[in-house]
Amino acid sequence: MDKRLRLLFILFIIRLPTLVLGECACDEEDEDRDRDKALRYKIAAIASILVGGTIGVCIPIIGKKIPALQPEKNVFFVIKAFAAGVILATGFIHVLPDAFESLTSPCLSENPWANFPFTGFVAMLSAIGTLMVDSLSTSYYTRSHLKNSLPVLGDEEKVGEHEGQVYVHTHATHGHTSADEVGSDLIRHRVISQVLELGIVAHSVIIGISLGASESPQTIKPLVAALTFHQFFEGMGLGSCIVQAKFKSRAATIMGLFFSLTTPVGIGIGIGISQVYDENSSTALIIEGIFNAASAGILIYMALVDLLAADFMSPKMQTNEMLKVMANISLLLGAGCMSLIAKWA
DSSP, X not given: OHHHHHHHHHHHHHHHHHHSBXXXXXXXXXXOOOHHHHHHHHHHHHHHHHHHHHHHHHHHHHHTTSGGGSTTSHHHHHHHHHHHHHHHHIIIIIIHHHHHHHHTOTTSOHHHHTTSOHHHHHHHHHHHHHHHHHHHHHHHHXXXXXXXXXXXXXXXXXXXXXXXXXXXXXXXXXXXXXXXXXXXXXXXHHHHHHHHHHHHHHHHHHHHHHHHHXXXXXXXXXXXXXXXXXXXXXXXXXXXXXXXXXXXXXXXXXXXXXXXXXXXXHHHHHHHTTTTBOTTSHHHXXXXXXXXXXXXXXXXXXXXXXXXXXXXXXXXXXXXXXXXHXXXXXXXXXXXXXXXXXXXX
């Protein structure tokens, strides 16, 4: 299922540049243009954003080899809360306002764009659609998982069955754990990581194309550092979800590369179409606005429901007051840092 979604998304990205060329419904604003200088900044942006995104997504993945940073440790909860705050602020502070700006632009015809709040409507539908995909995907993978086999739990040994549930004896805790429950949690984390990546990648493409198509050094220069930090923090959030999903090394590497390359590839596409791309054309504004609104709905839903609510309402968090305080502080710091970046991006 995830491979088909990625294929459709890649085909849309290939088609996207042809949809935003040449149709101008509004005069361009006067601004300083220097194509050669702008190109140098774009090349620097590709390198900087690629490195920042790669480091961000790799930190949690590499960190799982460090005992203190493993998913069951308190430190991981705190880091994940910070990353969730980053993703939440990305949806509310970065992506949603851009969608409002695009879909309420004076370059668009008053009817229907000025007569209906399309940005909020698309974001709402996107959040509802994410819920449906989340639920259906989890159900599908759960049925498939239970049909094929039970999860292998290392050196744990089965000690009994009761009412259809298989229980395992854990040597470390001398307790009983439901294998079906463990498998279900793993499936949920895998669905979450894949849906979250689609949401992040969607708006990353728009950011990349917009930056790559710009010919104003004054516009591009502050974006280089801001978007580098932006990708770094988002990468940490995605990397944390990938770690909890316990993907095999190959799958984790593919997901990390897919995230890291999206914005640089978008910038490359923008550079290629910069001579004919008109960011004020009605087609460009509508596509960017709808795409950003949909991405905002996905990111806000994922941050609140699948990341924050799941962790903050868990027994581990509810029974540990110090962890609860640290996680709340970390959440506010993550949201605050990403909100601050909006001053330049």
